[in-house]
Amino acid sequence: GLSASSCQVKQDCIGCGQCVLQCPTRCLMIKNNKRVYISSENCSLCGHCFAICPVGAIEIFGQSAEQLKLDLSNVNDVENIIAYRRSIRKYEPDFLSxxxxxxxxxxxxxxxxxxxxxxxxxxxxxxxxxxxxxxxxxxxxxxxxxxxxxxxxxxxxxxxxxxxxxxxxxxxxxxxxxxxxxxxxxxxxxxxxxxxxxxxxxxxxxxxxxxxxxxxxxxxxxxxxxxxxxxxxKPALKYKRSVGRIAYHIDIVE
Ligand SMILES: Cc1cc2nc3c(=O)[nH]c(=O)nc-3n(C[C@H](O)[C@H](O)[C@H](O)COP(=O)(O)O)c2cc1C
Ligand code: SF4
Ligand code: SF4
Structure with missing residues (x-):
């Protein structure tokens, strides 16, 4: 089912804290300066921790970062823009022209x-x-x-x-x-x-x-x-990969 346990931190976490800063519901925290923990039930399963982690230490819906590598060669295809668009919550102060x-x-x-x-x-x-x-x-x-x-x-x-x-x-x-x-x-x-x-x-x-x-x-x-x-x-951060999401079930109406 959909619960906070659908998003998990693996042993590989190096405690860099990037996911902590980006979590929109502030439910990640670092313990003992090392591993990150998901600290509350507020996780919205948005996948931003998964998308930003430099070492791919987050697993979401049973999907690992390895399974979802960013293919930069096609990043402008509509299909890829839909997958790699993220809600950006950190900006450079400069104004666009x-x-x-x-x-x-x-x-x-x-x-x-x-x-x-x-x-x-x-x-x-x-x-x-x-x-x-x-x-x-x-x-x-x-x-x-x-x-x-x-x-x-x-x-x-x-x-x-x-x-x-x-x-x-x-x-x-x-x-x-x-x-x-x-x-x-x-x-x-x-x-x-x-x-x-x-x-x-x-x-x-x-x-x-x-x-x-x-x-x-x-x-x-x-x-x-x-x-x-x-x-x-202008974004002040870069995601490493897309988010893990679950597939839609399609109900055929006939
Ligand atoms: C109608 C709508 C309103 C939203 N309002 C906010 C908002 O006020 N603040 C915010 O940080 N994100 C907002 N979001 C972004 C969602 O939190 C975000 O889409 C979701 O966490 C999934 O992350 P993603 O957009 O990177 O895929 C909104 C999204 C939608 C569709
Ligand atoms: S999936 Fe989103 S809400 Fe949940 S811990 Fe990760 S960044 Fe926070
Ligand atoms: S971004 Fe990855 S390595 Fe850094 S603290 Fe979060 S889970 Fe650990």
Missing amino acids: DQIIDELIQNLKYSPQIQNPERSKILLLRRNVMDEIGMIIASEMANQFPKLPQQQNQLDIVFRGAPHCLVIVCHEKEEEDDGIIALTQFELLAQSKGIGTFWAGMLKIQGNKSEQIKNRLGLSQQMSYISGCVGFG
């Missing part, structure tokens, strides 16, 4: 969309706005997660230190698909060019509840539903 960002975004005019292309509006957040909105989100969610304001201040949980964030908005929830598809294609395109990305889901969830956030984004009454948000920038 406006030209690079514009080229990435302009490709989205080719993405699938229901007839009216004016269903969606694209926003690019400057980092100062991300700082402000990150703190608004953290304080608005503080009754649910009391430590969030302090964590946001220190670690930027909301935007993961990304220098940029792309937000797509639409009129109402029923129209969100175009934006989600466009952001999915944006993510793959960006990652094919070595740019890191991650879905800033907290902004979508809280932004769609908060007048203060909508105001800061400058959303109008009519165009006020956030379809999705993707943070991006």
